[in-house]
Structure formats: structure tokens, C-alpha cells
């Protein structure tokens with residue numbers, strides 16, 4: 001039967017095209033003149049984090065040049081604010097400060113940047129109501145609350161902000177469906193639910209969640225194709241596999257989803273020519289959906305020779321253990 005707002009899985013790709021994905025990422029950023037590469041300069045730091053993390057969970061971190069990445073990050077730290085920009089010459093932003101800190105933790109070399117200045121930058125973005133700006137232009141979003149506590153947990157400087165006020169602001173963005181939006185009274189969305197559940201995991205406040213109601217809402221994201229969407233009536237998209245699965249894993253309810261059908265959907269999003277994952281079957285792949293497709297497969301388990309990924313930080317589990325951080329999950 002035809003279901004509105006769902007997709008039909010055309011190519012029945014049964015296995016993970018492991019080597020093709022390694023090739024896709026290792027080559028990704030090589031052609032500096034490539035239109036796509038130039039158009040995504042505004043998110044370059046995040047693009048590097050997505051690529052580095054994807055390669056590491058495939059145990060292929062040696063396929064890209066560590067030293068040039070570390071040098072790039074050092075050039076992107078603002079000497080005045082301490083914040084880190086997405087690319088040289090751009091303004092610092094909390095999103096890219098998190099991506100840079102995540103990369104440095106994977107490479108185990110946080111000492112290459114001024115960590116104290118990063119803590120000061122994050123503190124400077126917190127508002128009287130506990131919320132966080134993304135940068136000096138003053139946009140508030142629960143995504144930035146997650147970035148703030150994720151950065152401070154990774155650099156071990158949690159005392160730099162008012163945690164209680166930060167928690168109260170995030171809880172003020174919860175909705176009657178158990179979900180969360182970007183601001184108070186904003187519609188629930190799987191990406192923001194991941195940010196808020198991750199925030200509560202880092203601040204050890206998961207008991208404030210209505211897990212039954214929220215897990216139910218998240219499972220309603222699954223469509224007959226097996227794919228997950230981000231909101232009711234939307235099309236399935238492989239990055240929602242990550243947002244939904246990571247949230248369910250933190251809440252100890254991963255088994256509520258039909259894993260077999262979801263895995264089939266994720267594998268159908270692979271590009272068997274170039275490697276990489278697209279948002280849905282038949283579209284062009286990109287580095288963002290490649291990380292989140294691989295990350296979701298890692299959470300699903302199964303013998304896909306992917307390293308374990310931490311659901312809260314979206315970083316390899318061994319890195320979180322090495323940083324000696326213990327993000328909470330409900331068991």
C-alpha cells in the first residue's frame with residue numbers, strides 16, 4: 001500500500017560498503033576547487049569532525065593528515081574571545097568550537113589550543129535565563145546548550161557556567177508530547193530532542209525526562225520503509241536514524257525500534273558508486289549523512305566491524321573513556 005511521506009527502497013544493498021566509505025571520506029576535501037567543497041566552507045570545522053569521527057569508528061584514522069588538521073584548528077581559535085571559527089577568517093561560534101574540541105580529543109591533543117580561553121568563551125555566551133547564544137549575534141537554541149556542556153565536559157571545566165540555570169532553561173523547552181524544541185513552546189523535533197537528552201545525560205539530570213512518553217514519540221518516527229523521520233508527516237532521512245537512536249539508547253529503550261527494518265533503510269542510503277551515505281535512497285551522498293549513517297549502524301550493533309560510538313557525544317567510545325568522562329544513560 002502507498003504510504004504518504006515515505007520512500008520505496010529501490011536498491012537492496014545488503015552489506016556495508018566499508019572500503020568505499022573509507023575512500024569517499026579520505027578523498028572528500030582533496031579537490032579544493034570542487035564546488036561542493038567551496039560552498040561548505042562555512043561548516044569546514046564540522047565537516048572535518050564528521051570525517052575524522054567516521055574514519056575512526058572504521059578504524060582508518062591514519063587515512064587523513066593529523067598534523068595539518070591540528071594546524072588548521074590552531075589558526076581558527078580567536079585570540080580575543082577564545083572561540084573557534086568554522087574556517088580561517090570566519091567568526092567564532094559555539095557549534096564549531098565543539099567540533100574543534102571533539103577533533104582534538106580524538107587526536108588526544110587538547111593542549112594544542114588555549115583551553116582556559118575556550119571555557120571563558122562558553123561562559124560569555126550564557127544568558128541570565130540560563131540559555132546560550134551561538135555567537136555574538138545572539139541566536140538562542142537548545143543546540144547551543146548541548147554544545148556548551150559537551151565542550152566543558154570534554155575540557156573538564158564544567159564549573160565555568162551556571163549548570164542549574166542551564167538545566168532549568170532546557171527543561172523550559174520541553175513539550176507536552178515529551179519532546180523538546182529549540183526554544184520554549186517550539187515544536188518537538190528529533191534533532192533537538194537529541195541535543196536536550198544529550199544535555200541531560202552530561203548534566204546527570206535524565207530523571208527529569210518523561211521517558212515513556214518521549215520514547216513512544218521517537219518510535220512513532222519509524223515508517224513502513226524502516227526509515228525514521230524527524231517530525232510527523234516528514235520524509236525519512238538517515239540522519240534522523242542517529243538523532244532518534246542515540247536518544248533511545250541514552251534512555252535505555254533502543255530495543256523499542258524495529259532494528260532490522262531500520263538497518264535495511266540505512267544500508268539503502270549508501271552510494272555504491274562513490275561510497276558515502278545520502279539522506280535517503282537515490283540522493284547524493286555527503287559527509288554529514290555518512291557519519292550519521294555509520295554512527296547509527298554502530299549503535300545498532302551487528303557484525304559490521306565498526307567501533308562502538310558514544311550516543312551522547314557522537315564520538316568513539318574509547319575516546320570518551322580516555323577523557324575519563326561518564327555521560328549518563330538509563331539502563
Ligand SMILES: COc1ccc(S(=O)(=O)N2Cc3cc(C#N)ccc3N(Cc3cncn3C)C[C@H]2Cc2ccccc2)cc1
Pocket residue numbers: 040043046191237239279286287288289
Ligand atoms: C545541503 O544543504 C545544507 C543545509 C544545511 C546545512 S547546515 O545548516 O550546515 N546543517 C548541517 C548539514 C551538513 C550537510 C553536509 N555535508 C548536509 C546537510 C546538513 N543539514 C541539512 C539537512 C540534513 N538532513 C536534512 N537536511 C535538510 C543539517 C544542518 C543543521 C545541522 C548542523 C549541525 C549539526 C546538525 C544539524 C548544510 C547544508
Ligand SMILES: [Zn+2]
Pocket residue numbers: 237238239240279289
Ligand atoms: Zn538528514
